[in-house]
Amino acid sequence: MTIQVYPYNEQEEKALLDFLDSRHYNYKSTVENDLPDQEFLDQYNKELNEAEAQIDAGDYLTHDDVKKFFTDKRKRISGS
Numbered sequence: 001m002t003i004q005v006y007p008y009n010e011q012e013e014k015a016l017l018d019f020l021d022s023r024h025y026n027y028k029s030t031v032e033n034d035l036p037d038q039e040f041l042d043q044y045n046k047e048l049n050e051a052e053a054q055i056d057a058g059d060y061l062t063h064d065d066v067k068k069f070f071t072d073k074r075k076r077i078s079g080s
Contacts (some may be wrong), residue, residue, distance in 0.1 A: 002040050017029070
């Protein structure tokens with residue numbers, strides 16, 4: 001998984017790096033002017049294309065669908 005973070009200043013960057021080090025996370029730090037690597041861009045574009053295909057096929061839930069699902073689930077759990 002790739003996550004890009006843009007700290008506002010050097011203090012914020014140092015705090016983030018200290019946190020990652022304390023949790024023994026593997027990370028790669030890059031210079032601000034570096035472009036994202038091609039592998040990241042290819043994966044990102046692939047995921048976007050897949051998501052668009054799902055939406056075009058009607059395979060998605062609206063926000064209202066999700067709210068209704070949880071409302072109904074809460075009713076069944078509470079017995080109302």
